[in-house]
Structure formats: C-alpha cells, structure tokens
Amino acid sequence: MRGSGGRLRRPPVDPTDYSRKTIAMTLARILAAGAVLGLLATSAAGAHDYTLGTLKIGHPWSRAMPKGAPVGPGFLTVTNTGTTADRLIAANADVSAKVEIHEMAVVDGVMKMRALDKGLEIPAGGTVELKPGGYHIMFIGLKAPFEAGQRFKGTVTFEKAGTVEVDYEIEAMATKMQPPQGHAH
Numbered sequence: 001m002r003g004s005g006g007r008l009r010r011p012p013v014d015p016t017d018y019s020r021k022t023i024a025m026t027l028a029r030i031l032a033a034g035a036v037l038g039l040l041a042t043s044a045a046g047a048h049d050y051t052l053g054t055l056k057i058g059h060p061w062s063r064a065m066p067k068g069a070p071v072g073p074g075f076l077t078v079t080n081t082g083t084t085a086d087r088l089i090a091a092n093a094d095v096s097a098k099v100e101i102h103e104m105a106v107v108d109g110v111m112k113m114r115a116l117d118k119g120l121e122i123p124a125g126g127t128v129e130l131k132p133g134g135y136h137i138m139f140i141g142l143k144a145p146f147e148a149g150q151r152f153k154g155t156v157t158f159e160k161a162g163t164v165e166v167d168y169e170i171e172a173m174a175t176k177m178q179p180p181q182g183h184a185h
Contacts, residue, residue, distance in 0.1 A: 054161070055122065062146050062168050062171070071139060073132065073136045078127065086160045087121050093153065104134055
C-alpha cells in the first residue's frame with residue numbers, strides 16, 4: 001500500500017498474528033535454552049567426578065562382562081591436589097563377594113596380576129589412573145554379570161581422606177585401554 005508522498009506503508013498489524021509469532025519465538029527460545037541445559041546436565045552426569053578432601057576421583061567405570069564371568073574390573077582416576085601423599089587402601093561394592101586393589105604388570109614377558117595388600121599410593125600433586133592393563137579394582141565373585149548401560153554403587157577408601165561413595169558406569173565390552181570418549185577426568 002502506498003501512502004501520501006508515494007512511500008510504502010505497512011498494513012495494520014493483526015494482534016492475533018503478532019501473538020502467534022511472539023509465542024512461537026518465545027517457545028523456540030525456551031526449547032533452545034532447554035537443549036543447552038540438557039547438554040550441560042548430560043556432560044556433568046557423564047563425567048561423574050567426586051571430591052574427597054584434596055582428592056578428585058574421576059569417572060569410575062567398568063566393562064560389560066560375558067555371562068558366567070567370575071570377576072569384573074573397576075577403573076577410575078585419582079588426583080591428589082594436596083601437599084601430602086595419600087593411599088587408596090580399599091574398595092567395596094555389593095555386586096561381588098570380594099573387592100581388591102590390583103596391579104597388572106609384565107614380568108619376564110608374562111602378564112601377571114597381583115593384589116596390592118598395602119594399597120596404592122596417590123602422590124602429593126599427582127594423578128594415578130586405574131585402567132585396563134595397569135592398576136585396577138577387581139570385583140571378585142560377581143553376583144551377576146556387568147551389563148553395558150547399567151551402573152552400580154561402590155565405595156573407595158583412602159588412608160587419610162576417608163571413604164566416598166561412587167557410581168561405576170558399565171561400558172560395552174569393546175572398551176579397551178581408555179575410558180569412553182567425552183568423559184572428563
């Protein structure tokens with residue numbers, strides 16, 4: 001429509017049309033904000049890190065085990081931000097009859113595993129990674145096989161810092177030497 005002076009004039013605004021546009025734009029903003037918050041919550045849940053005094057326990061996880069497997073591993077990282085060493089002395093969970101802290105090492109060309117009766121030192125200012133092929137927590141006498149996508153609760157106990165409850169995330173059997181991508185430590 002042309003008004004006086006030949007300039008284009010906007011047609012009158014339909015208030016119901018304006019309301020629909022406003023509602024649609026507001027809804028789009030809410031959904032976008034919800035998606036961002038959902039991603040942040042998923043990242044935080046996936047990372048599942050814990051703090052106990054000066055110790056940071058990162059992403060406890062395990063692998064799915066074949067049916068009938070009598071044992072299952074547990075992996076995590078421990079970072080000591082303090083000025084004195086601590087020691088991982090025990091772990092516990094209701095998923096097995098017994099839990100031990102283990103070390104795997106190649107001795108004379110043979111892979112050997114042994115329980116660490118005195119636990120595992122976490123040096124001051126250092127990080128120790130419990131991972132496949134190295135230090136790990138061994139769940140002995142499994143009550144049921146570990147299945148991918150499930151979680152189970154357990155505890156880890158340190159000589160000085162004490163005990164903290166953690167959730168182990170069970171990953172697919174194919175998970176090899178590193179925890180799944182996207183998990184922070």
